Amino acid sequence: MSKYILPLSAFGTAVGFAVLLKDYVTRGPCPSKATIPGKTVVITGANTGIGKATAQELAKRGGRIILGCRDLVKCEAAAREIRGKTLNPHVYARELDLASVRSIRRFAQAINQEERRVDILINNAGVMRCPAGKTEDGFDMQFGVNHLGHFLLTHLLLEKLQDCAPSRVINVSSLAHVVGQMDFEDLNWDRKKFDTKRAYCQSKLANVLFTRELAARLRGKS
Template sequence: MSKYILPVSVFGTVAGCAVLLKQYVTGGRCPSKATIHGKTVVITGANTGIGKETAEALAKRGGRIIMGCRDMEKCQAAAKEIRGKTLNSNVDAFHLDLASIKSIREFAERIKQEEKRVDILINNAGVMRCPAWKTEDGFDMQFGVNHLGHFLLTNLLLEKLKESAPSRVINVASLAHIIGKIDFEDLNWEKKKFDTKQAYCQSKLANVLFTRELAKRLQGKLRWLLH
């Protein structure tokens, strides 16, 4: 039996460290019980994963939730599920394709025309490690969706966010930004061999730089968060 003690101890130690590391990196659970009645939240990529969980959590707090997604069938199904779980009928699905400037402008215009306020914008949607695809407008897919799409959307909704102050913007980034490099001479990988990993890291670094710069320019007007 003693021969198993060391392996089990090592496994237990590794597992424990992994749990602690995860808690440290993710920041743990939010202890706040605050409600957001009367607030409007726009979340991109909200039909699955982090976006869906965020939409459900904020719907439970009483907010109006607008889920912006490319696949409307999945988005409507997710919105229906969230309405059923939270008993919050104010959860809607809007079409938004971040790989299309036309779609982004239409989405933003709909928000500005139909919504009285936007209190929180959560730029969550993203693609990761995809092939050398291009957006509808010819940009590298990862850079176009993860950064340029959200850059445009944020700026189009900026006045509405200012009018709703104190408001906030949350940009979902990644630790991958640490090894990212911005190649301003070839953002779309047209001159060098495509590297899907580096393309993703570049897009996440762009998220971080965008967040920091806008935080400086809008200091005191909006609250910018990087997650």
């Protein structure tokens, strides 16, 4: 038995360190018990993963939740599931393809016309390490979906958000931004050999740069 003690101890230490590191990086579970009745939240890519979990938690806290997803069938299924689990009837599905400027404008127009308010915009949707490809408008797929689509959506909803101040825009990025590099001469990989990892990291760095600049420009206004 003694020969297993050292490996098991090392494994336990590694697991404990990983948990502590995760809590440090993510700041751990949200301790807030605040509720948001009367608040409207728009979340992109909310039919699965982080987006769906966020939508469910905010629905549980009483918000009016609008899910924006590329696949409307999956989006509606997620909305039904969240309504059932939270008993919040105000969870809605809308089609939103962030690889299409036309779709983004149509989505934003509907929100601006039909919703009385938008208090929180969570730009969560994204694609990762996908093959070389272009959006409907000719942008690199990862840069177009992860950054440009959310950039446009934010600006189209910005007036509504400012009318509901104090409001919030939350851009979901990644630690991959740390190694990202912006190639402003060739953002869409038209002239150099495509590298899916570097393209993803660039898009996540763009998220962070956009967040910092938006925060600076809106300081004191929302």
